[in-house]
Amino acid sequence: MRAAGIDCGTNSVRLLVIEADTPQGPVRELTRQLRLVRLGEGVDATGEFSRAALARTFAALDEYAAIIREAGIAPEHLRMVATSAARDVRNLEAFTEGVRARLGVAPEVIPGRQEAALSFAGALTGLRAAGVGVTGPVLVTDVGGGSTEFALGDPDGGLGRAVSLDIGSVRLRERSMPGDPPGADELAATRAIIDAALDTSGIDFASVRDWVGVAGTVTSLMAAHLELAAYDRDRVHGARMELPALQRLAERFCASTVAELRDIPSLHPQRAEVISAGALILERISRRLSVPTLLVSETDILDGVADSALHAGGRATS
Structure with a gap:
């Protein structure tokens, strides 16, 4: 069984792919990736994700989507969370739709x-x-x-x-x-x-x-x-x-x-x-x-x- 998690923060977006023989068995790490995309650049001043920041983030997610497909991970075993920057913006829908188009799942904007x-x-x-x-x-x-x-x-x-x-x-x-x-x-x-x-x-x-x-x-x-x-x-x-x-x-x-x-x-x-x-x-x-x-x-x-x-x-x- 394989699964993947994505953490999208203000400065970076990270991917972790893991597997286990059974849900209770030991977990093995298959790949861990980091991209510094500065999604939150300017958010404190404007209250919105900029087009450039979204483009950088979506480019990283395109890479991650290919890794996830190659690992054979089903959508129900993929979870993406978004944190501080996503909690603060007015144009969250543009981010959400871009993520869904690339990964097949919507990001969860989780509370602090x-x-x-x-x-x-x-x-x-x-x-x-x-x-x-x-x-x-x-x-x-x-x-x-x-x-x-x-x-x-x-x-x-x-x-x-x-x-x-x-x-x-x-x-x-x-x-x-x-x-x-x-x-x-x-x-x-x-x-x-x-x-x-x-x-x-x-x-x-x-x-x-x-x-x-x-x-x-x-x-x-x-x-x-x-x-x-x-x-x-x-x-x-x-x-x-x-x-x-x-x-x-x-x-x-x-x-x-x-x-x-x-x-x-x-x-x-x-x-x-x-x-x-x-x-x-x-x-x-x-x-x-x-x-x-x-x-x-x-x-x-x-x-x-x-x-x-x-x-x-x-x-x-x-």
Whole structure:
């Protein structure tokens, strides 16, 4: 039995194809793909997907559709979710129709709490499979392009509180730190925006005993911290970074130009445009925590989506 999950965020669209001999059997990963398409470019200012952003996203989905067909995956075992950017636009129908034409299924625009819950499940399942121990209460954080999700819970007892905040790397880069590199006033304004959002999150940061980060901003920062000559998923998954090192790395990224960031060998060139804002979000979160490290997971919402497609038969095709 084969299934596929697609996670379409503000900055990237990702595909995971998995298979299992039985619904309860061990899952094997067949392919994992990433395209940085910047679907949410300009959404914060205009409230709409631009034609160029839709074209980039549809081009990536054309590639994914071919992979899905070659893998022989039925529509009922394909699930695509869309997150922050899709929650904010007026012209969602153009996106939905373009997806349906290419994949035969409509994208699910999921609420922030569900996004956080899927990230929580995906992260902890992947860490457990790698033999990485996690102490509860654990906070799983997903810094995306348009929003940041928090899921606080027990690694064995399940999710407690989940919340989505409208702070993300693309959104903040466009809104409050457009300089290259951002100026001191821009950074101060962005810190204030992040801190105000965190104040309203309802997350009990003082209770956290382990902090797990997922998705591209976190994994890219870890790869840079490890000084990898090329991105290595196996090296990043389960790695820990001490919080002072994270704070220094965020300061370095915010002081760098996009051209300088593109010289980092493990960093995707397109991610260099927005990662400083994502690093600043993580830095502000770290100041509220008493844990010593950030633990990075390569498994996240995408793994949760693919697993649900395998075990629940996907979602409606209408």
